[in-house]
Amino acid sequence: MGEIIEYGNLQRQKNTISRLLIYWTRIRELSSQPVSVSKQLSEKLQDVSPRSRTMRLASCFQSVLAQYPDNVVIKDIDVMFNPAYQVDVLKILTEARKSKPYSVIWPGRYENGTLYYSEQGYPDYKAYEVKNYDITCVI
Numbered sequence: 001m002g003e004i005i006e007y008g009n010l011q012r013q014k015n016t017i018s019r020l021l022i023y024w025t026r027i028r029e030l031s032s033q034p035v036s037v038s039k040q041l042s043e044k045l046q047d048v049s050p051r052s053r054t055m056r057l058a059s060c061f062q063s064v065l066a067q068y069p070d071n072v073v074i075k076d077i078d079v080m081f082n083p084a085y086q087v088d089v090l091k092i093l094t095e096a097r098k099s100k101p102y103s104v105i106w107p108g109r110y111e112n113g114t115l116y117y118s119e120q121g122y123p124d125y126k127a128y129e130v131k132n133y134d135i136t137c138v139i
Helices: 007-016 038-046 050-065 089-097
Strands: 003-005 020-023 072-075 102-105 109-111 114-117 126-129 135-138
Touching: 020 089, 038 050, 050 089, 089 102, 089 126, 089 135
Parallel strands: 003 135, 020 102, 020 135, 072 102
Antiparallel strands: 109 114, 114 126
């Protein structure tokens, strides 16, 4: 399902890509300045009881995203990886894309078809195989 393209090929294909774009590298070359969502998302989550945050994370994220224009590039999504939430962050990101076109800068690393967040052995460590998600990973 997911695909990986090189940044140099992005401009030729950008108009035909309907998936969530996840930028892993070369973010300095983006045409628009990425917007940090960490503070707003954290504030929304603070208004939710700790026991309900897992269930409300997606709706809190979508309400933050709704404040921005279409095709915004967002960054600083680290709060979503809180191990207490036990959610599939990429699934939340791809679901939100159905309501609003946007792109995201990945806060981790990419290697051999897999996006990683954190490092193995840490409680917030996650590994996502690109092929399992409706995303386009730009490397």
